[in-house]
Amino acid sequence: MKKTNHTTPEEAASFLEFANNLHPLTRGISQYLIENTYPKSVKKGKILHKAGEICTTMYFVKKGVLRGFVNDENREITTWITADGELVSAICSFILQIPTHENIQTLEDCELVALSQPDLERLYLKHPSFNITVRKLIEIYYMHAEHRAYIVRLKKAEQKYQLFLKHYGHLANRVPVKHIASFLGITLETLSRLRAKK
Known part of the structure; x- marks a missing residue:
């Protein structure tokens, strides 16, 4: 995805607060995130990511609701729902850089902060302490996945x-x-x- 203008400190503030609550951010990490994220507005009902494509971007949801869904013959199966103050991506595709079977759709008008996969990888290398932030994030989302798996069973x-x-x-x-x-x-x-x- 082509990067547009990076976020301003004000546009990135809620994302930085979210990340800082997981693990304290250094000034260098905060500055990197401001310079390497960009704002994205998406109208209700739009497909943010389409099945069969490689997901190259992770989004922080400043405002709005989104869902993930897969197509099974003639029906859509909702696999997750997320909203304000959370991250969203087709995670397996984002991590492995392979095509996904999942679609991501906005259920409300959404205000997002986007971070590309290459920029995240560079952040890991440039500021190793951000790996701790992401480890804590993965722990939280693993627990969420466990809740979802339990509910559907x-x-x-x-x-x-x-x-x-x-x-x-x-x-x-x-x-x-x-x-x-x-x-x-x-x-x-x-x-x-x-x-x-x-």
Whole structure:
């Protein structure tokens, strides 16, 4: 992806705060991130990354909601949902630089801060302490992946929805019901009944 103008300190502030909360950033790392990230605005409903392509960019979500989904014959299966204050990428493709089977779509108008894979690799080499930041980030997202795997393996729809509200309750009214149902592996009708009870 072609890089546009880098972020200003103000545009990068929330991303720097996010990273600094994982592990304190040196002045050099903060400056590198300001100079090597760029702002990106994406309208609701757009495909940010398409299946079959190599994902070369990681995004910090300043504002908005996105989902990952895969195509299975004639249906879309939502694999994850994320929102403000988190990172998003087709992670296996981003790390290994291979084509992905995953699509990334915006569910709201989104304001993002983008960092390319080559620039991240250079950051690791130039400022080794940033490896600690990313290790802590990976630990958090591994736990998130475990939560998702547990939810979809449960048999009872009510249990699935209760866990969704526990871990993703802040998204319950921001994500279309059909995507939540797909994410949980239940029918739209079942989820509508569960929401009516709540």
